[in-house]
Amino acid sequence: MTPISPIRLPNLPEPLASSGVAGSAGSSFGNLLHSAIQHVEASSASADAAVKNYISGGPQELHSTILATQSAELDFEMFLQVRNKVVSAYEEIMRMQV
Amino acid sequence: MLDPLSNSLDRYMTLVSVRQKLVASNVANADTPGYKTQDIDFESELHNAAAGTSPVVNTVPGLRVKNDGNNVDLDREARLLAENALRFSVASNLLRTQLKTVRMAIEGGSSAS
Amino acid sequence: MSLFSTISVSASGMTAQRQRAEVLVENIANADTTRTAGGGPYRRQDVVFQSQQVSSPFSSVFQSQLDPQATGVAISQVVVDQSEPERRYLPGHPDADKDGYVAVPKVNPAEDMVDLLGASRAYQANVSAISAVKDMIQRSIDLFR
Numbered sequence: 001m002t003p004i005s006p007i008r009l010p011n012l013p014e015p016l017a018s019s020g021v022a023g024s025a026g027s028s029f030g031n032l033l034h035s036a037i038q039h040v041e042a043s044s045a046s047a048d049a050a051v052k053n054y055i056s057g058g059p060q061e062l063h064s065t066i067l068a069t070q071s072a073e074l075d076f077e078m079f080l081q082v083r084n085k086v087v088s089a090y091e092e093i094m095r096m097q098v
Numbered sequence: 099m100l101d102p103l104s105n106s107l108d109r110y111m112t113l114v115s116v117r118q119k120l121v122a123s124n125v126a127n128a129d130t131p132g133y134k135t136q137d138i139d140f141e142s143e144l145h146n147a148a149a150g151t152s153p154v155v156n157t158v159p160g161l162r163v164k165n166d167g168n169n170v171d172l173d174r175e176a177r178l179l180a181e182n183a184l185r186f187s188v189a190s191n192l193l194r195t196q197l198k199t200v201r202m203a204i205e206g207g208s209s210a211s
Numbered sequence: 212m213s214l215f216s217t218i219s220v221s222a223s224g225m226t227a228q229r230q231r232a233e234v235l236v237e238n239i240a241n242a243d244t245t246r247t248a249g250g251g252p253y254r255r256q257d258v259v260f261q262s263q264q265v266s267s268p269f270s271s272v273f274q275s276q277l278d279p280q281a282t283g284v285a286i287s288q289v290v291v292d293q294s295e296p297e298r299r300y301l302p303g304h305p306d307a308d309k310d311g312y313v314a315v316p317k318v319n320p321a322e323d324m325v326d327l328l329g330a331s332r333a334y335q336a337n338v339s340a341i342s343a344v345k346d347m348i349q350r351s352i353d354l355f356r
Contacts, residue, residue: 014179044105059152062214063190063351070197070354078204116280118347119217122340123282125281126224128230128286128333130260155280173338183343190350197354 032086040072040079047072107193111186113143116153125175127183127210131172135174215343216281219265223283224337230286231258231286232330235323245306253316254292261287292317323337 050068054061120136134157151172161169192209234256254318259331265283302311 059213061112061115061351062348063115063193063354064108066351066354067108071104073199074197074204077201081204081206095182111324115214117212118344119220119280121342122220122337123280124215124225125333125336125340126227126284127260127262127282128224128336130230130262133262133282138279172257175334178290179238179340179343183346190354194354195304198350200318211344 033083036079036082038076043072043075101196104193104196107146107189107196110144111189111193113138113140113153114189115120117178118186121175121178121182124170125172125179127168128170128172128175129168131168133168133170135161135170146164213346214344215278216265218341220281220283221340221344223263223265223285225269225334225338227258227260227284227286228330228334228337230289231260232327232334233325234258234289235327235330238316238318238323239320240325242316242320245304245313245315252296252314253318255316255318256292257289257290258286259290260284 047068050060050065054062054065117138117140120138124133124135136155137158138153138155158169161171161174163169220228238255241253247253261284264283265281296314297317298312299315300311301307301313304313307313
């Protein structure tokens with residue numbers, strides 16, 4: 001008769017501390033949002049500078065000014081969409097039954 | 099969001115604007131004694147990578163000088179006026195299409211956003 | 212800002228050509244005037260064109276510097292011909308002097324007519340320039356949509 005060998009549990013990974021998971025996920029989402037915010041702020045600041053330069057009679061051209069403001073607007077729209085997607089993805093993950 | 103193409107179009111439109119301004123100056127001074135026709139070297143200014151600098155204004159060689167020292171040729175200026183207007187129109191349409199395309203890509207085809 | 216100062220340039224051109232046309236018309240109308248209010252025959256007038264830097268329309272509010280590429284024009288002075296008038300032998304003329312000579316204006320109407328055509332053409336060219344620039348400004352604004 002063959003000896004009965006004890007049941008061996010498969011190698012389950014160590015359960016991570018809950019704060020660890022949230023911490024790393026939170027920091028990556030946070031970084032994403034943070035860099036996006038910075039990019040939008042910079043774009044908006046340069047658009048403001050272009051408009052100021054234009055109305056004070058500097059060498060800025062009309063079409064360049066409009067292009068800068070449109071570009072800043074698009075950056076902001078992009079940021080909004082990214083933020084919405086990121087937030088909804090986060091919420092979806094949080095909703096997952098574990 | 100300013101990609102290189104938009105930057106190039108921006109620079110192109112700026113150069114065309116400057117050229118048109120010089121054409122207007124030439125036309126206004128068509129009868130000013132001693133006035134010499136002004137222009138910029140469009141091709142070299144376009145390829146000049148330093149986008150922030152003002153283009154260099156030169157006098158145009160090879161024009162007939164009248165008795166009072168003026169060398170403005172109204173036919174040449176009229177031709178450039180039309181040419182610059184068309185170039186600007188093409189560039190602004192291209193730029194508008196660029197912006198629209200980017201906006202559509204962001205909104206992902208959904209109209210309400 | 213430069214497209215707006217371009218309109219100022221063309222407007223200055225229109226003003227100058229109009230003034231030139233006015234002076235030419237006055238010469239032509241007075242080609243045979245032997246008696247003026249100041250005495251003597253009509254003396255022809257000529258305009259002198261001079262380049263003039265224009266400032267952008269907003270500069271008075273925002274203190275900007277002159278645009279170096281926008282060269283407008285202005286009539287710096289109207290020169291009245293001071294040389295001796297021509298004298299023509301017309302014994303029966305009411306203004307004839309004791310020798311039968313009349314002092315007549317030094318105006319060649321044909322020459323001034325041709326000049327007038329030139330002024331008209333130059334005026335039209337300035338109008339075309341304003342029209343073209345206005346279109347360019349409109350297209351820039353259309354970038355918004």
